[in-house]
Amino acid sequence: MLLDLPRRSPAVARLLLIGPGIAVIGLFMLIPLGLMAYVSFLDRGAYGGVVWDQHTVEAYTSFLFERNLDDSLTFNTDYLQIYLRSFLLSLSTTLIALLVGFPVALYMSLAPAKWRNLLVFLVTVPFWTNLLVRNYAWILLLRTNGLIDQWAAGLGLIGPGESVSILYTPWAITIGLTYSFMPFMVLPIYASLEKLDFRLVEAAYDLGATRLKALARVIVPLSLPGIAAGSILVFIPSLGSYVTPELLGGSKGLMIGNLIQLQFAASRNWPFGAALAFTLLAMVLIAMVLYLTRFRKLPE
Amino acid sequence: MDIRRFPGTRPIAWLFFAYLYVPILILIVLSFNANRTATIWTGFSLDWYRAVLSNNDILSAAENSLIVAGAATLASTLLATLGAVGMARRRFKGQSAVSAVLALPLVVPEIVTAVATLLFFILVGLKLSLVTVIIAHTVFCIPFAYLPIRARIEGLDPSLGEAAADLYANELVAFRRITLPLLWPGILSGAILAFIISLDDFVITYFVAGPGATTLPIYIFGSIRMGISPEVNAISALMLFISILFVSLSHILGRVTNR
Numbered sequence: 001m002l003l004d005l006p007r008r009s010p011a012v013a014r015l016l017l018i019g020p021g022i023a024v025i026g027l028f029m030l031i032p033l034g035l036m037a038y039v040s041f042l043d044r045g046a047y048g049g050v051v052w053d054q055h056t057v058e059a060y061t062s063f064l065f066e067r068n069l070d071d072s073l074t075f076n077t078d079y080l081q082i083y084l085r086s087f088l089l090s091l092s093t094t095l096i097a098l099l100v101g102f103p104v105a106l107y108m109s110l111a112p113a114k115w116r117n118l119l120v121f122l123v124t125v126p127f128w129t130n131l132l133v134r135n136y137a138w139i140l141l142l143r144t145n146g147l148i149d150q151w152a153a154g155l156g157l158i159g160p161g162e163s164v165s166i167l168y169t170p171w172a173i174t175i176g177l178t179y180s181f182m183p184f185m186v187l188p189i190y191a192s193l194e195k196l197d198f199r200l201v202e203a204a205y206d207l208g209a210t211r212l213k214a215l216a217r218v219i220v221p222l223s224l225p226g227i228a229a230g231s232i233l234v235f236i237p238s239l240g241s242y243v244t245p246e247l248l249g250g251s252k253g254l255m256i257g258n259l260i261q262l263q264f265a266a267s268r269n270w271p272f273g274a275a276l277a278f279t280l281l282a283m284v285l286i287a288m289v290l291y292l293t294r295f296r297k298l299p300e
Numbered sequence: 301m302d303i304r305r306f307p308g309t310r311p312i313a314w315l316f317f318a319y320l321y322v323p324i325l326i327l328i329v330l331s332f333n334a335n336r337t338a339t340i341w342t343g344f345s346l347d348w349y350r351a352v353l354s355n356n357d358i359l360s361a362a363e364n365s366l367i368v369a370g371a372a373t374l375a376s377t378l379l380a381t382l383g384a385v386g387m388a389r390r391r392f393k394g395q396s397a398v399s400a401v402l403a404l405p406l407v408v409p410e411i412v413t414a415v416a417t418l419l420f421f422i423l424v425g426l427k428l429s430l431v432t433v434i435i436a437h438t439v440f441c442i443p444f445a446y447l448p449i450r451a452r453i454e455g456l457d458p459s460l461g462e463a464a465a466d467l468y469a470n471e472l473v474a475f476r477r478i479t480l481p482l483l484w485p486g487i488l489s490g491a492i493l494a495f496i497i498s499l500d501d502f503v504i505t506y507f508v509a510g511p512g513a514t515t516l517p518i519y520i521f522g523s524i525r526m527g528i529s530p531e532v533n534a535i536s537a538l539m540l541f542i543s544i545l546f547v548s549l550s551h552i553l554g555r556v557t558n559r
Contacts, residue, residue, distance in 0.1 A: 010389065010390060011392075013386075013389075013471075014386050014389060014392065016382075016386075017382045017383065017385050017386025017389075018382070018383050018386035018387060018398060020379050020382060020383075021379035021380060021382060021383035021402065021442055021446075022383070022398060022401055022402070024375075024379055024438065024439060024442070025401055025402065025404060025405065025439055025442060026401065028417065028420070028435055028436070028438075028439045029404060029405060029408070029413065029416070029417070029439050030401070030404070031420065032413075032416035032417050032419060032420035033408070033412075033416045035416065035419055035420055035423060036412075036415055036416040036419050039419055039423075100312065100316055101316075103306070103308065103309040103312040103313065104309070104312060104313045104316045106306055106309050107306070107309035107310055107312070107313040108313065110304050110305065110306070110309075117555070121551055122317060122320070122321075123320070124547070125544060125547055125548075126320055126321075126324065128493075128496050128497075128500075128543050128544075128546070128547040129324070129500070129539070129540050129543040129544065130500040130502075130517060130520075130536070130539045130540070130543060131500065131502065132502050132517055132520055132521055132524070132536075133327070133520065133536040133539050133540055134323065134324070136327070136520075136524050136528075136532065136536055137323035137324060137326060137327040137536075138323060139524070139528060140323075140326065140327065140330065140528060140533075141323060141326065143528070147326065150340075179319070179320075179323070182316075182319075182320070183320075186316075198304065211306065215306070236407075236409065237409065237410075239409070240409025240410065240411050240412065242410070242411050242503050243502060243503065247524060256411075257409075257411040257503075260411055260412075260415060261411070261507075264415065264418065264507065270419065273415060274415060274419065277411065277412045277415040277416070278412075280409060280411070280412055281408060281409070281412045284407070284408070284409055284412075285407075288407060
């Protein structure tokens with residue numbers, strides 16, 4: 001009887017329940033990721049696309065070397081620089097988010113209970129709004145003669161007609177990335193601070209600790225899991241960001257995401273694009289594994 | 301001294317919330333600006349909203365967005381509900397691996413997913429269209445729909461199911477009469493989140509949408525590239541309103557029913 005299936009054979013029932021979701025993610029995400037790794041080892045076709053039976057590591061060598069007309073290789077740091085820039089921008093974004101996010105999370109966790117839910121909600125709302133729109137708002141603020149220029153001129157900080165001009169600089173990218181991903185830093189730190197047993201802090205005060213010392217020796221160490229989770233959650237999407245550098249970074253502000261996109265638009269070099277994406281994925285997975293082994297007991 | 305106060309955190313928190321909301325508010329204010337130059341305020345006007353609502357390109361992009369978000373929400377919520385029910389039964393071997401697969405779309409950077417999905421569609425010979433967009437959206441919406449449903453199941457009292465079994469309900473009847481009604485708020489909350497995430501997605505859509513499958517974010521991106529304009533302000537503000545409305549709805553749903 002079909003109706004008795006769940007009780008008679010739980011394994012089959014489980015398969016019928018979980019199977020479809022796993023199958024969809026497997027077919028349209030896991031297999032494509034594997035395929036992408038495979039394509040990165042193929043030869044590019046003359047007019048775009050790939051040659052299926054030509055295996056080569058050309059995509060990976062062209063990351064570091066330029067092939068000259070006589071087939072010799074010259075060391076080329078163009079792509080390496082883009083990776084380095086992405087890495088540094090993501091790192092500074094993470095640090096700024098941490099420096100600002102920690103006090104904010106501390107303030108939230110010590111706020112009266114009735115306010116806390118509202119504060120958490122206010123932190124999450126921007127996450128659910130459109131990323132393009134949020135970055136576009138910064139164009140309005142940062143562009144030449146934009147609102148920040150108007151305000152600065154109004155305050156007499158710059159002369160009329162002058163500009164702060166930070167749009168299309170690394171500063172603009174950092175502002176945009178911090179703005180986009182800051183909630184990911186605040187929420188995990190808040191979660192670990194909210195669980196913190198405040199009697200430990202009282203004990204520190206009783207033993208003569210100042211506020212700063214209690215913060216450094218008790219509160220920060222106990223919220224390390226939240227700090228680590230927040231840092232990972234800001235760093236990973238920053239490293240893979242496309243929208244922010246595209247809108248706020250200008251032509252000299254390429255990050256990994258933009259370089260990847262270019263391989264599928266103008267350059268039509270799929271193997272190289274696949275190799276770049278695969279490298280990015282590897283970096284992200286390494287960061288994840290480091291985080292999991294250090295800060296979380298592996299599940300089961 | 302009040303040990304639960306850290307001087308300095310309050311102004312930082314206020315500045316942080318200002319930083320979070322001022323750009324959004326400015327965008328909304330400017331969308332009502334009468335002036336053509338987009339950043340100089342000259343007076344209140346609804347002209348740009350009228351312009352947006354009578355622009356056929358925008359309307360057809362909005363229609364595409366709604367079709368994609370609707371279909372992806374239905375599919376992902378159905379898959380996520382089944383998955384959450386399956387995961388909540390007895391523990392089994394490999395459960396953490398299954399959890400990891402369900403969370404995979406959250407971990408992999410969007411640009412990587414975009415590239416992989418595009419290559420997959422091209423290589424299996426599926427023509428890029430609204431269908432490919434719906435498939436890609438369904439995949440990354442699954443974890444967003446799954447998490448609230450899973451949280452809801454965890455909070456259910458297992459004795460309810462046992463009581464149903466004692467009263468000779470088979471599992472399907474018990475599910476339909478007991479579990480599902482209790483699960484609805486979680487399912488609805490998950491569906492709303494999936495809907496917003498799909499509606500707002502840009503990067504993956506940008507890669508897998510063929511010609512004629514322009515969604516609102518893709519239209520907005522194209523317009524921003526052309527330069528800022530009051531129409532972009534208005535359509536952006538509309539997107540903000542929709543997201544904020546839906547996320548508030550999901551939030552209220554979660555709070556009312558968790559009491």
